[in-house]
Amino acid sequence: MITLISSDKRKFHVLEEVANQSLTIRDVIEDRRGRRRADRIILVTNINSKIPEKVIVYWLRHFLMPEEIAHASMSHKKAEKLKKWEAKFFDTDIDTLNDLILAADSLDIPSLFDGACEKVSDILKNRSAEEVGEISKIENEFTHEEEEEEIPSENAWVWRNEFA
Amino acid sequence: MHGRRDWANLPPDLITLISEKISTNTMYVHLRAVCKGWRSSLTPHPRHLPRQSPWLLLPRLNVHDFRLRFYNPSLCKSYQFNLPYLSGKYIYNSYGWFVLNHGYRVSLFNPITRNSFDLPSLDAMSKSERAVPDVQHYCLQKVLLSCNPSEPDCFVVAWFLSWSDWELGFCRIGDTHWTGLKKRDGCTNLLDFTFHRNSVYTVNCKREVSVYDLQSLTVWTYPSKIIYNPNYQRINLVEGDGESGGPLVVSTYECHGKINITNVYKWCDSQQQWCLVMDIGKRALFLDRFNCTNLQLEGTQGNAIYYDASCPLDLNVFRVSINRVFLKNGSVLQHNLGPSVVFPTICGWFSWFTPSLI
Numbered sequence: 205m206i207t208l209i210s211s212d213k214r215k216f217h218v219l220e221e222v223a224n225q226s227l228t229i230r231d232v233i234e235d236r237r238g239r240r241r242a243d244r245i246i247l248v249t250n251i252n253s254k255i256p257e258k259v260i261v262y263w264l265r266h267f268l269m270p271e272e273i274a275h276a277s278m279s280h281k282k283a284e285k286l287k288k289w290e291a292k293f294f295d296t297d298i299d300t301l302n303d304l305i306l307a308a309d310s311l312d313i314p315s316l317f318d319g320a321c322e323k324v325s326d327i328l329k330n331r332s333a334e335e336v337g338e339i340s341k342i343e344n345e346f347t348h349e350e351e352e353e354e355i356p357s358e359n360a361w362v363w364r365n366e367f368a
Numbered sequence: 369m370h371g372r373r374d375w376a377n378l379p380p381d382l383i384t385l386i387s388e389k390i391s392t393n394t395m396y397v398h399l400r401a402v403c404k405g406w407r408s409s410l411t412p413h414p415r416h417l418p419r420q421s422p423w424l425l426l427p428r429l430n431v432h433d434f435r436l437r438f439y440n441p442s443l444c445k446s447y448q449f450n451l452p453y454l455s456g457k458y459i460y461n462s463y464g465w466f467v468l469n470h471g472y473r474v475s476l477f478n479p480i481t482r483n484s485f486d487l488p489s490l491d492a493m494s495k496s497e498r499a500v501p502d503v504q505h506y507c508l509q510k511v512l513l514s515c516n517p518s519e520p521d522c523f524v525v526a527w528f529l530s531w532s533d534w535e536l537g538f539c540r541i542g543d544t545h546w547t548g549l550k551k552r553d554g555c556t557n558l559l560d561f562t563f564h565r566n567s568v569y570t571v572n573c574k575r576e577v578s579v580y581d582l583q584s585l586t587v588w589t590y591p592s593k594i595i596y597n598p599n600y601q602r603i604n605l606v607e608g609d610g611e612s613g614g615p616l617v618v619s620t621y622e623c624h625g626k627i628n629i630t631n632v633y634k635w636c637d638s639q640q641q642w643c644l645v646m647d648i649g650k651r652a653l654f655l656d657r658f659n660c661t662n663l664q665l666e667g668t669q670g671n672a673i674y675y676d677a678s679c680p681l682d683l684n685v686f687r688v689s690i691n692r693v694f695l696k697n698g699s700v701l702q703h704n705l706g707p708s709v710v711f712p713t714i715c716g717w718f719s720w721f722t723p724s725l726i
Contacts (some may be wrong), residue, residue, distance in 0.1 A: 356409075
């Protein structure tokens, strides 16, 4: 059993085999093998407690069928089920997705990272730059010149519809 | 980050990884315009994008017309590019690049990125086989690329109208001359050619198939014939899908200026003959008068052939429309482009163009 501590000091106890899905954690455990019990505590300071909860839920779901995933020989039905589950899992607000991406990146969990990025790109799909800016609450910070001249002139066609 | 959610401050490598999930260049351009941080993190020339859903290139009014006008059926939008550089040049397009020919000079030009590459001039070729000085012996008929020329190992194959014993020549980016592909018996003319797995497949007017390997410069010829009537039908060779079997042939005929599809055949390497196909899976063929492109596209109905079926509404107005032929049963459906797609009357041929950001 290992213990994860989030930035707001909450503790999460996870089976080592489950947490091993994070390559970062696996390396840390490997490094500290044979040492004292206290070394089985891992600080995940860059994420708040809501995210480890989600990450652990994700791990547990994937832990139930590790071999099938590794060998990509999952039966069609199981794959469908997992797909449905993942769709539901990632069906969350864009801020949580941001946190999940950062967590998946720092903990090195490729499948979680891919899933979250996929969902973000789904959200961004068929939206204009302005809409994306609004959803993600980004200030564009472009200078007047960039906004008026440089950006539109580079790929002007994207913003146009000539003969309509 | 301590709970501070900030999309603008995502590390550049993360925003790059997210952008790699994006599959259309329109989306990608929008993503780059979201904020300063994203703009500097994302390259203007992404290499991960698949071949894009094609635009219909409208005919030019004349050879000096430097406007390129496109219609994008997937977004129902039209674009106009003013490119005085193109004036007076013959153009043909492949992989989103125009092949420009002006006199002896040949070059590749991407209208989206405005990048260009020079190709060997036709001059050098004429000099090496000089017969009558100052007469242009070669002119371009059709040019195909094996991949995007910004990728390594791109071959350019050109079909010349010439008076020598070869009609096909190829070069790579940076070459100083064209290398000729000799005709087998020196007299049979070409009907069409295409690329397939870095080999050039040709069909000549005896309906024989020849396969040129561009690495070893070897050629195999097979006597197998396509069933079609050369009196009123024409054939279009199409690249294969890279997985199963060889290239395809679409046989068509024209009636009152409109294209009609008759059959699609696939070259079977094992049997060394053309086999009729009714199913090309999720892939779609985009046919025009000069070429036919084989693409697998997200959200486009596959197993079909798309071609231009535009018609004049009156003397001044032209409505763009596209026909879709289902391979399974041969039924034809007019692709709905919405009510407002009208252009000033034009004459000439439409062709497909797959826009590329690299």
